[in-house]
Structures are given as structure tokens and as C-alpha cells.
Amino acid sequence: MANRRLIPMPEAGNGLLGRRHFLQASLGGGMTLLTATATAGIREKWMSAPGAGMSETGNPSPHETQLKRTGVSSRPGTTGSGVSRTPLEYLDGIITPSRLHFERHHSGIPDIEPGLHKLTIYGLVDRPLSFSIEALERYSKVSRIQFLECSGNSGALIAPEPVPLTAGGIHGLVSASEWGGVPLSVLLDEAGVKPEGKWIVADGADSAMMSRSVPLDKVLDDAIVALYQNGEPLRPSNGYPMRLFLPGWEGNMSVKWLRTIKVTRGPAMTKDETSKYSDLRNDGIAELFTFPMDVKSVITSPSPGLTLGPKGLYQVSGIAWSGAGKIRRVDVSADGGQSWAEAALDRHVLPMCLTRFRTAWNWDGGSAVLMSRATDDAGSVQPSRDTVMARRAGNSFYHYNGIQAWSVSEQGHLSNVYA
Amino acid sequence: MYMRDRIVAICALCTFACAALAEGEPGLGREMSAAEVATMDFVIMADGEGLPPGSGSAATGATVYQQHCVVCHGEEGKNGLHDSLAGGRDTIRGPMPNKTVGSYWPYATTLFDYIRRAMPYQNPGNLSNDELYALTAYVLYLNGIVGESDTIDAGSLPLAEMPNRDNFVWAIER
Numbered sequence: 001m002a003n004r005r006l007i008p009m010p011e012a013g014n015g016l017l018g019r020r021h022f023l024q025a026s027l028g029g030g031m032t033l034l035t036a037t038a039t040a041g042i043r044e045k046w047m048s049a050p051g052a053g054m055s056e057t058g059n060p061s062p063h064e065t066q067l068k069r070t071g072v073s074s075r076p077g078t079t080g081s082g083v084s085r086t087p088l089e090y091l092d093g094i095i096t097p098s099r100l101h102f103e104r105h106h107s108g109i110p111d112i113e114p115g116l117h118k119l120t121i122y123g124l125v126d127r128p129l130s131f132s133i134e135a136l137e138r139y140s141k142v143s144r145i146q147f148l149e150c151s152g153n154s155g156a157l158i159a160p161e162p163v164p165l166t167a168g169g170i171h172g173l174v175s176a177s178e179w180g181g182v183p184l185s186v187l188l189d190e191a192g193v194k195p196e197g198k199w200i201v202a203d204g205a206d207s208a209m210m211s212r213s214v215p216l217d218k219v220l221d222d223a224i225v226a227l228y229q230n231g232e233p234l235r236p237s238n239g240y241p242m243r244l245f246l247p248g249w250e251g252n253m254s255v256k257w258l259r260t261i262k263v264t265r266g267p268a269m270t271k272d273e274t275s276k277y278s279d280l281r282n283d284g285i286a287e288l289f290t291f292p293m294d295v296k297s298v299i300t301s302p303s304p305g306l307t308l309g310p311k312g313l314y315q316v317s318g319i320a321w322s323g324a325g326k327i328r329r330v331d332v333s334a335d336g337g338q339s340w341a342e343a344a345l346d347r348h349v350l351p352m353c354l355t356r357f358r359t360a361w362n363w364d365g366g367s368a369v370l371m372s373r374a375t376d377d378a379g380s381v382q383p384s385r386d387t388v389m390a391r392r393a394g395n396s397f398y399h400y401n402g403i404q405a406w407s408v409s410e411q412g413h414l415s416n417v418y419a
Numbered sequence: 420m421y422m423r424d425r426i427v428a429i430c431a432l433c434t435f436a437c438a439a440l441a442e443g444e445p446g447l448g449r450e451m452s453a454a455e456v457a458t459m460d461f462v463i464m465a466d467g468e469g470l471p472p473g474s475g476s477a478a479t480g481a482t483v484y485q486q487h488c489v490v491c492h493g494e495e496g497k498n499g500l501h502d503s504l505a506g507g508r509d510t511i512r513g514p515m516p517n518k519t520v521g522s523y524w525p526y527a528t529t530l531f532d533y534i535r536r537a538m539p540y541q542n543p544g545n546l547s548n549d550e551l552y553a554l555t556a557y558v559l560y561l562n563g564i565v566g567e568s569d570t571i572d573a574g575s576l577p578l579a580e581m582p583n584r585d586n587f588v589w590a591i592e593r
Contacts, residue, residue, distance in 0.1 A: 076500045077491065078540065107537060121448070122456045129448030130455075138445045190448050201462045207543050209461060209536035215591065262462045269465040269526045271533035275518060278587065284512035286523070286583075290590040394514040 007313065007362050011341035014334035015362035016316075018341030066090050069100055070168045080108020083150070085172025088300045092317065094346070094354040095145065096175035098230045103237050104150050104173065107208035110257055114241040117205065119187075119225065123262035126192030133227070133241050136182050142224060143180035144247065146352045147321045149173060149293045151250035151277050155397030157385065157404070162416045167303040170416065171296075171404070174321065176354040179245050180228035185220045188263070197263040201270070202244050205257040212253045213267035214246060218291070222247050225258060248323030248352035249291045250399070252277055280393040292323035295382050296401040297330055297357070297374035308412030311365030316343070319354045322376035327355040329375045334361055336369035336405065336419045337384075343372070368408040369419050385418055463532040467577035470531065474572035475553025477560030483550050484557050487539040496520075496561045505561035511583060521562025525587045527579035531555045552576070
């Protein structure tokens with residue numbers, strides 16, 4: 001059967017077909033980006049002899065050379081004080097492969113001997129306790145698929161002029177994994193938290209002994225001592241052998257290489273929670289403890305670096321997430337926000353996780369501006385850049401969640417723009 | 420606040436109830452002695468709890484700074500490769516705030532705590548308590564917060580008046 005059919009009427013301007021047509025196309029199988037070519041009688045060269053054998057660990061196809069963390073950088077004179085970013089534009093779905101999970105380290109990745117590493121819980125408890133990894137493995141574990149986002153993610157968008165970066169280059173300090181481990185509440189119960197204990201202070205075993213204070217309410221609600229990421233023990237770059245994991249809250253608090261937890265009356269006011277991860281407003285007031293990551297989304301395909309081919313039908317796809325809970329809906333615009341159509345959400349819509357959205361777009365070959373706008377189940381709607389910038393100080397880049405706009409040129413090139 | 424305390428009290432009761440429910444867990448935490456705990460405890464609170472014995476002044480701190488810090492943080496805490504430690508006063512409300520210890524940091528204890536945890540970057544954990552207090556005093560002195568010969572110790576450090584302290588608010592309920 002011929003692979004041609006009438007293109008439906010757009011739901012929003014500039015050829016955006018929207019969720020309904022995307023779903024119809026999926027069911028009908030007609031409007032797919034893949035073209036089925038008859039190959040009867042032909043054998044490609046790789047079909048002419050047996051292929052490679054099994055191996056102990058797998059690697060991506062050597063043809064996928066772009067599948068690397070991007071923006072790998074460290075501060076002058078250091079190798080372990082900086083970031084690397086997830087290449088969002090080359091990924092689909094919601095799980096970030098562990099080897100591509102973003103990194104933000106303050107003094108490198110420690111080479112921890114698991115047999116010598118212990119978790120100490122002390123402070124305002126009845127019994128200070130020490131847990132080996134072997135011991136923790138015997139507790140009832142939970143696992144959840146959730147995002148982790150650095151509070152500084154997307155901070156490049158505070159620049160007065162749009163920076164020429166990719167989706168990963170701007171937003172790649174967010175990743176999602178299946179995190180498995182022991183609820184911290186269970187371990188705290190065993191230690192016996194005294195009534196005056198209201199916060200914890202978590203220390204890492206890196207050479208900077210990174211430390212953050214966390215309200216006890218959050219800890220008892222859903223914090224885990226994570227031992228596993230995507231089914232395997234944590235990788236060293238993600239806190240091996242154990243890390244704190246605080247769903248939906250700024251990544252810096254999910255202390256890697258977790259070493260001690262002290263139950264305290266209040267926050268310690270560590271360097272990171274005061275001088276760094278505080279949000280300075282343009283009135284000179286700085287907000288402490290802005291913990292949850294706000295509702296956000298970004299179109300990953302197409303996006304800068306992925307050039308469109310001939311005009312016609314394209315899938316517009318991206319990720320949306322919120323520290324407040326689930327994503328309720330994502331709207332997409334192809335005309336710079338003048339009109340919007342609701343995108344389809346992939347089946348896995350999980351709390352505090354990346355959610356994949358998709359919509360169909362009939363590109364007419366002209367210039368366009370693509371945008372996505374997420375709404376979470378608390379009712380929060382991703383704001384415009386102007387709204388996000390209105391209250392913040394000139395160089396205050398944490399917790400940026402403004403709508404991302406990608407311009408599309410007639411040549412099919414995409415770039416970061418403010419619209 | 421009274422209501423909140425009540426709620427917290429109820430939550431505390433719930434915690435004990437949960438402990439009972441968690442009986443299916445193996446209970447493998449090894450109880451630690453106070454001496455053992457002390458070796459693991461690096462936490463210093465904003466009110467000074469956790470500060471160790473020892474003392475120092477900016478006069479001696481200047482020498483320690485020249486030896487361990489100046490390469491990264493610059494002469495007098497300015498214009499170095501890494502974070503500025505001094506200056507920046509009156510920039511916080513401007514278009515390009517310069518967040519230094521003096522212009523931004525709300526608590527002086529944070530400075531001692533961070534130096535003890537993480538500095539010098541290539542070689543942390545090798546400064547004595549007296550050197551840590553002296554360095555802390557020196558950085559505070561560079562910002563005009565203490566005098567050059569003022570002695571800083573566990574009692575006086577939490578009392579240092581940080582110029583920007585009152586410009587911090589909590590985004591959550593205290």
C-alpha cells in the first residue's frame with residue numbers, strides 16, 4: 001500500500017498537528033518516519049557471514065559516535081571540579097544510560113574501597129549506628145525511576161543573548177535512572193531519632209566532603225540510601241558505593257559517596273546551601289532552601305545540531321519533568337508561542353521522573369520557532385523566560401525553568417533563541 | 420509555632436510507631452561509641468556547635484594564606500583563578516553581583532567548616548585547628564569583619580557580624 005495519505009488539518013499554527021493526529025498516526029502506522037523498503041532477494045554485507053560473538057560488557061554501536069557526555073569541563077588547575085552533561089538530543093525515552101548520566105563533582109571521583117566504606121548515622125539519635133554495605137544489602141530495598149537535576153541546569157539561558165548551544169549543552173544536567181536502595185527512614189528508625197531532631201546533615205566521602213542539610217520531613221517521606229542505578233551498583237561517578245537520593249529536589253542535595261548522616265535541630269548552613277545554592281533576587285534578598293526543581297520541559301528532537309531534511313512530516317519529541325510530581329500535560333508550539341497544541345505523553349508518566357512527549361509537525365520548509373510548555377499535576381505551568389528572569393539577580397542562574405525556544409531556519413538548522 | 424510543634428510531636432510518635440512496623444528489617448546497624456562517632460563528625464553548625472578547640476588571628480593567618488591559598492584565590496582574596504574571597508560589597512543589588520565571603524556569605528562558621536572539609540584543594544585535611552582559625556580570621560579580616568589581631572575561636576567565630584546576613588530569607592517554613 002502506498003505510504004501516502006492526506007495530511008490532517010493542523011491543530012495549531014505553522015503546521016503543528018498535535019496529540020490527536022500523533023496518536024492516530026501511531027495506530028494507523030501510516031504517518032511513520034520510517035519508510036519500509038522492499039528488500040526481498042537482497043543481502044546486505046553484514047548478512048553474509050555470522051556476526052560478532054558475545055562479550056562480558058556491551059558497548060553502543062561504533063556508528064553512534066555522538067553518544068558521549070558533552071561540555072566536559074573542570075575549573076582551572078583541576079580535573080574533578082566541574083560538570084559533564086547528558087547529550088539529550090541523541091536520546092529517546094525516559095531512562096538515561098548510566099554511562100551518559102550527567103556529572104557535577106566538587107573535588108573529583110573518589111576511588112572508594114567498598115569493604116572499608118561505612119554509613120554512620122549519629123547526632124540526635126538514641127543509638128549512633130554504623131552500616132556496612134553488606135549490612136545494607138540485607139534490608140528491604142525499593143526502586144523508583146526518577147530524575148536527578150542539578151540546580152544549575154539550564155542556567156546558560158540567563159545570558160543576555162542566546163548562547164549557541166545544544167539541548168544537552170543547555171539542559172543536560174538532568175538525567176533519569178532507576179534508583180534502588182534502602183529507605184533512609186528505616187535506618188533512622190533503627191537509630192531512634194530524638195524528638196528535637198528536625199534536620200539531617202549529609203556528608204560525602206569525596207575530598208571536599210561535600211555536605212548538605214535536609215529537612216527531616218523530606219527524609220522520612222521518600223529519601224533513600226541508593227546502592228543501585230539502572231539495575232547495577234552505582235557507578236563511581238554517581239556515588240559508588242552509596243549515595244543519598246532525594247526525589248525531585250536539587251541534585252546537589254543527593255550527596256554522593258554518602259559517609260555520614262547527622263540528625264540535627266536545624267540546618268548547618270554549609271557552603272553549598274548558603275553561598276552557592278541560594279537564589280539571589282534583584283532586590284538583594286537571597287532565598288535559602290529552594291529545594292524542589294520546578295516544572296520544566298525541552299524539545300530534544302529536533303534541536304540544535306540535528307538538521308531537518310526535506311520539508312514534510314516530523315516528530316517533535318522532548319522531555320518534561322517536575323519536582324512536584326507527575327507531568328499532567330505538555331503543549332507544543334511551532335509559531336513561537338502564538339498557538340499551542342497538546343502533545344502525546346508516552347505511557348510511563350511517573351512522579352518526579354522525566355516524561356517523554358511527542359507530537360507531529362508538518363514543516364512547510366519555512367522558518368519556525370518550536371517551543372514546549374509543561375504543566376505538572378500540582379497545576380504549575382512552565383513559565384516564560386521573561387517571567388523567570390523578572391525577579392532574579394543578573395547572574396543568579398539556579399532553578400531556571402523558563403520555556404525553551406528553538407528557531408528553525410529555511411535550511412532546517414535549529415538554534416537557541418529567546419522568543 | 421505552637422501548632423507546628425504539636426504536629427512535629429505527633430510525627431515523632433509516628434516515627435516510633437514505624438519503628439515497630441519495620442520489624443521485618445534485620446537491624447544490622449552496629450552501635451558506635453561516642454569516641455568512634457567523634458572521629459566521623461565534621462559537622463559545624465551556624466551557632467558554633469561542633470567547632471573544635473584552638474584559635475588564631477589574621478596576623479598569623481596571612482602567612483598560612485600565602486603558603487596554601489594565594490595561588491588559587493589571589494592576593495588578599497581577589498583576582499585569583501578561583502572564587503573571590505573578599506570585596507564585592509555593594510555589588511549584591513547591582514547588575515553583576517560579586518558574591519564573596521564579605522559581600523554575600525551569611526555565616527562565618529561556614530567559612531571555617533568549608534576550609535576544614537575541602538581546603539587546600541589538592542591537599543585537604545592537613546591544616547591544624549589553629550591554622551584553620553587563623554585562615555578564617557584572615558579572610559574575615561580581608562573583608563573588614565574582624566581586626567588584624569582579633570583572636571578567633573569557637574566562642575568568637577559564631578559572633579562575627581556578617582554584613583549580608585539579614586538579606587537571607589528561608590523559602591520554607593522555619
